[in-house]
Amino acid sequence: MCSAELTTGSAGSAAGPGFRLDHAAVKAWLSEKDPDALEALWQEADRVRKAHVGDDVHLRGLVEISSHCVRNCLYCGLRAPSRDLDRYRMEAEEILASAWEAHRLGYGSVVLQAGEDPGLTKEFIAQIIRAIKRATPLAITLSLGERSDDELRAWRAAGADRYLLRFETSDPVLYRRIHPDLPGIPSDRFAQLHRMRAMGYEIGTGVMVGIPGQTWDTLAADILRFHEFDMDMIGVGPFLPSPRTPLGGPGAVAFFADPEHQVPNDELTTLKAVALTRLVCPDANIPSTTALATLDRAQGRELGLMRGANVVMPNVTPVAYRVRYEIYPGKACVNETATACQGCLEGRIRSLRRRLGKGPGGRYSNAM
Numbered sequence: 001m002c003s004a005e006l007t008t009g010s011a012g013s014a015a016g017p018g019f020r021l022d023h024a025a026v027k028a029w030l031s032e033k034d035p036d037a038l039e040a041l042w043q044e045a046d047r048v049r050k051a052h053v054g055d056d057v058h059l060r061g062l063v064e065i066s067s068h069c070v071r072n073c074l075y076c077g078l079r080a081p082s083r084d085l086d087r088y089r090m091e092a093e094e095i096l097a098s099a100w101e102a103h104r105l106g107y108g109s110v111v112l113q114a115g116e117d118p119g120l121t122k123e124f125i126a127q128i129i130r131a132i133k134r135a136t137p138l139a140i141t142l143s144l145g146e147r148s149d150d151e152l153r154a155w156r157a158a159g160a161d162r163y164l165l166r167f168e169t170s171d172p173v174l175y176r177r178i179h180p181d182l183p184g185i186p187s188d189r190f191a192q193l194h195r196m197r198a199m200g201y202e203i204g205t206g207v208m209v210g211i212p213g214q215t216w217d218t219l220a221a222d223i224l225r226f227h228e229f230d231m232d233m234i235g236v237g238p239f240l241p242s243p244r245t246p247l248g249g250p251g252a253v254a255f256f257a258d259p260e261h262q263v264p265n266d267e268l269t270t271l272k273a274v275a276l277t278r279l280v281c282p283d284a285n286i287p288s289t290t291a292l293a294t295l296d297r298a299q300g301r302e303l304g305l306m307r308g309a310n311v312v313m314p315n316v317t318p319v320a321y322r323v324r325y326e327i328y329p330g331k332a333c334v335n336e337t338a339t340a341c342q343g344c345l346e347g348r349i350r351s352l353r354r355r356l357g358k359g360p361g362g363r364y365s366n367a368m
Contacts, residue, residue, distance in 0.1 A: 021280055027220040030263070030272050038272070045275035045308035052282040053310045057349045058361030060141065060287070061102025061110045061316040061338075064325040065090045069115025071145070074178045074253075075211075077242030077326040078115040085244075086324050089119055092128055094318065099132045102316045105342045108360045109139035111164065111313060116145030122154050129158040139360035141204070141233075146187060149195060156199050161360070163196050164204035164233060165189055169211055170225045171218045177255055178211060178247065193229065202363055204233025204285075209273050210265020211239045212247060213255035219263050223273060227280040232363040233311075234284050236273045237291035239265040240328035248328075267295045271307045278308030285363055287311040293332040300332075302348055311361070312349070314341045 032038055066089040069078040078085070090098075095112070102110045110132065114120055129140055141162035142155060152163070167189045169175050181187050189205075197203050207222045208214075226234050241248030256262050263269060270292055278286060288304025290313065296303065301312060315322055316338040323334055333341055349356060 021224075021276070023217075023220050023224060026223050026276055026280075027216050029276055030216050030219055030269065032272070041272065041275050042307055045278045046306060048282050049278050049308045049310055053285070055354045056310065056357035056361070057305060057354050058109070058285065058311050058357035059105075059107045059345070060311060060313045060361075061099070061105070061107040061138075062113060062313045063090075063095060063098040063102075063110060064113050064315070064317045064322060065095050066114035066117040066120055067321075067325050068117040068119055069145075070118060070182065071116050072180050073245075074180075075208075075239065075241040075245050075247040075328075076115075077244045077328060079242075079245060082242075082244045085326060088321055088324055089117065090321060092124070092131070094321075095128050096131055096135065098316045098318065099136060099138060101338050103136040103138055105314075105316070105338060106356065106358075107138070107314075107316075108357060109141060109161075110316070111141040111143055113143040113164075114145070116147075120144060122151045125151075126154050126158040129155060129160050133159040137360075139362065143204075146189065146192060149199075152192075152196055152201075153199055156201060160201070161362070162202040162204060162233065164206075164235070165192060165196075166206040166208075166235060167193070167222075167225075168206075168208055169214060169218060170207075170222045171214070174211065174213045174218065174255070177213065190229075202232040203229075204235065205229070205231055206235030206237070207273075208237060208239040208265075209270045210263050212262070213257055214239075214263045215257045215261040216263060217261075219273065223276050223280060226277055226284070231281060231284055234277050234281060234286050235289055236270060236277055236286070237289035238267070238270045238295055240291050240294065242326065242328050244326070267292065267300065267303070270295070271303055274304055274309055275307045283363060285311050285361065287313055289313075290315070290332055291328070294328070294330055297332055301345075302352060305349070305352055305354065310357075312345055314338065314345055 139161040143164040246253045288309035293300040
């Protein structure tokens, strides 16, 4: 059994009597291996999920609108130095058609995702947002990287509802190792998250589990940071580097911690992080990520939903573009049409005795 007794603690979670969720307890749970102890964690995460966001699984239609990126992140296949990529940038009509497909399939929201691409201008994105809002009732999440306040305000004014910006790790030294600054522009994702909330966005963030150099202490601090920032959306997925990158290619450069302290990028650790995230942020929207499904194609998504998640993000990007959005290798469902994915996901969700969510599925509209 986990050495940290499960009692309600300083994180102010919704966990039941017996659950403590301070730093030491979260760290202990992350490294827990006893199946009986973990079964108690799974059951508590699922109980808190049901009590706070219900049995609805909300579907967010993902549209990967551009594979261009100015960043030099050491793990992502879209990084600027990847010269042999077949890069693309979708036309406005193609993005609108993808959003309409999400609406046709019954999704309540759409996520416009890209590398950090200056070619996606303030005016272009604002026009897309307004067009989607005119044509559909979809909520719109943007995931376009670190952008100026002028752009962010314009997109919020145009009708964007949410913005997703992963901080990846709360360890500033590790963050700068894997995510170099642009020349003369220091990266501060926590500051941008704060500013976006003040602008009226629902804000989303997330971390990768198993980054080389990530320790149990660091990951525990990440999870408690979700609570500190009162995040609306939280994505937790395994670290899956692209083979095109310094952290994933032949002779990969890595910054591994001491083996006793290095977090593995495996399914079990990711699921523990998902469950603990649900306990410290009981009414947040938490996806069962595509990266988790990539690790375990047979039941990765289902396990995420059983460990506290309440969102799935099916891909509605045209297949011709989807296969070119190479952030990491072997991405799940990359060759499946949106219609085929819908049938598969619906069956998987219903097999868990969960329901397909209706409407935009915002954080507070989900609260029971």
